[in-house]
Amino acid sequence: MNVSSGFPAHRFGVSPMALTYPASDIRKMFTLAQNRPEVVKLTVGEPDFPTPDHVKEAGIAAIRDGDTGYVANAGIPELRDALAAKYAARWSRELTAENVVVTVGAMEALTLALDSVVSPGKDVLVPDPAFPNYRGQLHRLGARAVTVPVREEESFKLRARDVEAALTPRTTAIILNSPSNPLGSIMDADDVAEIARLADLHGFVVISDEVYDELVFDGARNTSIAEAVPGFERFMVVNSFSKTYAMTGWRCGFVIGPADLVAPIPLIQEGVASCLPGFVQRAALAAVTGPQDVTRQMLGAYQQRRDRIVSLLNDIEGMRALRPEGAFYAWANVRDLGLTSWDLAARLLEEKNVAVIPGSAFGPGGEGYLRLSFASSLESIEAACAGIAEYARWRS
Numbered sequence: 103m104n105v106s107s108g109f110p111a112h113r114f115g116v117s118p119m120a121l122t123y124p125a126s127d128i129r130k131m132f133t134l135a136q137n138r139p140e141v142v143k144l145t146v147g148e149p150d151f152p153t154p155d156h157v158k159e160a161g162i163a164a165i166r167d168g169d170t171g172y173v174a175n176a177g178i179p180e181l182r183d184a185l186a187a188k189y190a191a192r193w194s195r196e197l198t199a200e201n202v203v204v205t206v207g208a209m210e211a212l213t214l215a216l217d218s219v220v221s222p223g224k225d226v227l228v229p230d231p232a233f234p235n236y237r238g239q240l241h242r243l244g245a246r247a248v249t250v251p252v253r254e255e256e257s258f259k260l261r262a263r264d265v266e267a268a269l270t271p272r273t274t275a276i277i278l279n280s281p282s283n284p285l286g287s288i289m290d291a292d293d294v295a296e297i298a299r300l301a302d303l304h305g306f307v308v309i310s311d312e313v314y315d316e317l318v319f320d321g322a323r324n325t326s327i328a329e330a331v332p333g334f335e336r337f338m339v340v341n342s343f344s345k346t347y348a349m350t351g352w353r354c355g356f357v358i359g360p361a362d363l364v365a366p367i368p369l370i371q372e373g374v375a376s377c378l379p380g381f382v383q384r385a386a387l388a389a390v391t392g393p394q395d396v397t398r399q400m401l402g403a404y405q406q407r408r409d410r411i412v413s414l415l416n417d418i419e420g421m422r423a424l425r426p427e428g429a430f431y432a433w434a435n436v437r438d439l440g441l442t443s444w445d446l447a448a449r450l451l452e453e454k455n456v457a458v459i460p461g462s463a464f465g466p467g468g469e470g471y472l473r474l475s476f477a478s479s480l481e482s483i484e485a486a487c488a489g490i491a492e493y494a495r496w497r498s
């Protein structure tokens with residue numbers, strides 16, 4: 103048996119699913135770099151800004167007011183209403199609270215969205231490279247991940263024609279992620295619309311992970327699957343407060359979709375987390391209804407860091423990186439350095455005290471690349487790139 107989770111195979115009672123759950127190389131690299139203060143870390147996909155004060159205060163006030171009991175499985179009505187209003191305006195489509203379910207981060211939003219449409223043995227299309235948790239979730243469900251290549255020649259944009267080529271008779275869903283972690287690309291609106299048409303033609307559901315939809319640079323705009331084709335109904339958008347409002351630890355996410363498609367989610371939620379704490383939802387409500395300049399300020403800082411890291415990486419012999427259009431990751435081609443991405447990342451850690459994520463952590467298509475998070479200070483970015491440049495000079 104292929105034991106990738108690291109559990110001993112003989113441990114009585116552990117299910118084959120758990121025994122073979124795909125281990126995360128992101129987590130492995132993170133653990134290797136942990137407790138080493140001398141290491142400059144460009145590993146984590148987490149804003150380095152604090153949660154805005156007015157959001158924290160709303161959460162604290164809710165706890166003081168006694169909002170500490172169970173709440174509705176689908177989320178508190180005020181938050182569902184506020185999210186429906188926000189996205190109805192953004193996507194120019196009618197939405198009410200019935201279209202919105204609040205979840206434990208985008209992670210659980212994804213789990214519950216997949217649970218509600220994917221049966222064991224079915225196929226789900228997943229971009230390669232992509233956020234590795236998609237594969238873990240499909241493994242847990244007993245579904246098959248069918249990869250759709252995303253190529254550097256296409257500026258790392260997922261193309262509808264590649265999706266069409268990957269379709270199988272058992273395809274029940276596709277997972278999209280734009281802006282992309284780890285690629286930093288934004289899908290073209292035409293491709294999003296074409297995938298919606300393919301979904302209607304072949305009868306699959308589009309689960310669109312849009313957690314970085316507001317972290318877009320140079321005035322770009324991400325086209326949501328919910329707005330690409332008027333009247334399109336086979337979608338579930340997964341999103342959260344984690345990246346947009348620097349609220350990773352609050353664990354507040356949500357799913358938006360047609361009412362009949364999202365209706366099973368609160369039922370399943372009852373048996374998973376039951377509900378997200380009411381005080382967390384009060385804080386999220388303050389985030390979505392309060393001043394939005396907090397997100398714009400963070401975006402300005404990310405854009406400055408993006409410009410710096412891309413220019414530093416492209417100055418390094420043997421490396422090249424496109425300019426990310428969104429999210430906060432640089433995706434650098436390191437093939438000319440002649441090592442596997444894991445070996446290169448391991449040597450950078452050991453020899454230069456720089457922690458980055460090997461591209462292979464994001465699927466076979468990520469081999470030959472490194473992911474560097476620029477949700478870190480300019481000083482860290484400069485120190486990390488100086489270490490990488492020294493190493494590259496030494497190798498060449």
Ligand SMILES: Cc1ncc(COP(=O)(O)O)c(C=O)c1O
Nearest residue numbers: 147207208209233283342344355
């Ligand atoms: C593409 C993508 N989707 C989902 C998530 C999970 O976000 P959350 O904190 O809302 O669970 C992340 C976090 O890194 C991510 O990068």
